[in-house]
Amino acid sequence: IPLYSYRIQRSSNNEKGDILIITPVQINNYENTTLQSFSFLLPSNILTNCITFREEHEQLIVDMILDVNLIITLNLKIDIFFDEYNINLNNFYSWCNYSMPYSFDQRKPLLMKSFDSESSILSTIDGGLLLLKRYNISQPFTVHPLTNTSYISSIKSKFFGSDIRKITFGDLSVSINAFVDILQLTSDIFITISVDKKINFWSISSGSIIKEFQ
Numbered sequence: 001i002p003l004y005s006y007r008i009q010r011s012s013n014n015e016k017g018d019i020l021i022i023t024p025v026q027i028n029n030y031e032n033t034t035l036q037s038f039s040f041l042l043p044s045n046i047l048t049n050c051i052t053f054r055e056e057h058e059q060l061i062v063d064m065i066l067d068v069n070l071i072i073t074l075n076l077k078i079d080i081f082f083d084e085y086n087i088n089l090n091n092f093y094s095w096c097n098y099s100m101p102y103s104f105d106q107r108k109p110l111l112m113k114s115f116d117s118e119s120s121i122l123s124t125i126d127g128g129l130l131l132l133k134r135y136n137i138s139q140p141f142t143v144h145p146l147t148n149t150s151y152i153s154s155i156k157s158k159f160f161g162s163d164i165r166k167i168t169f170g171d172l173s174v175s176i177n178a179f180v181d182i183l184q185l186t187s188d189i190f191i192t193i194s195v196d197k198k199i200n201f202w203s204i205s206s207g208s209i210i211k212e213f214q
Helices: 078-082 089-095 149-160
Strands: 003-010 018-025 038-041 046-056 059-066 071-077 096-099 109-116 119-124 129-133 142-146 166-169 172-175 179-184 189-194 199-203 208-213
Touching: 003 046, 018 046, 018 059, 059 109, 071 078, 071 089, 089 096, 109 179, 119 179
Parallel strands: 046 109
Antiparallel strands: 003 018, 018 038, 046 059, 059 071, 071 096, 109 119, 119 129, 129 142, 166 172, 179 189, 189 199, 199 208
16 A cells, blocks of 8 residues: 655635645555545635544545534545546545534644544643544544543633633644643553643543543
């Protein structure tokens, strides 16, 4: 299976969204094979750090969150890059689906990491974590908040008028409790690293922190 590179290009038409270009990388096993690239014109812009790629069962699965609260999934057969399978609007729902499972205007995404084809973890700028879960690739995600004391403390601060400490992260203003990296250890356990350098071990099944280091 070839490797892939991608780039996100801004459309020249202000009324259109990003253009996602996926290119298979020519490697030794395919040196005599012509591989083709694909460009996808999206209805809006992809949020920074909110696109994931995963290869499973001869398929390339691409999940992305757009700035209009839309999650789009591309389910692309590997064969299309060898010109052996055609994708078009007539078979659109066989290779693309979309949904609006959550109001990301209320909790702006910071980073998305794919764990498998059915689940991803999303960190938010306010210090929260969301589990995105689906039964299979053709189904929409459902969103399940994970709990941690840092996020609960930030919510209390909003109600009681205390200042929430923030820093600038790229072009975003984020809570110091926000998680800037996520690492999967097992199917149930993963690690987060926050802006304030805390390391947390999480359990997906319990939806909470099982160990914390400072």
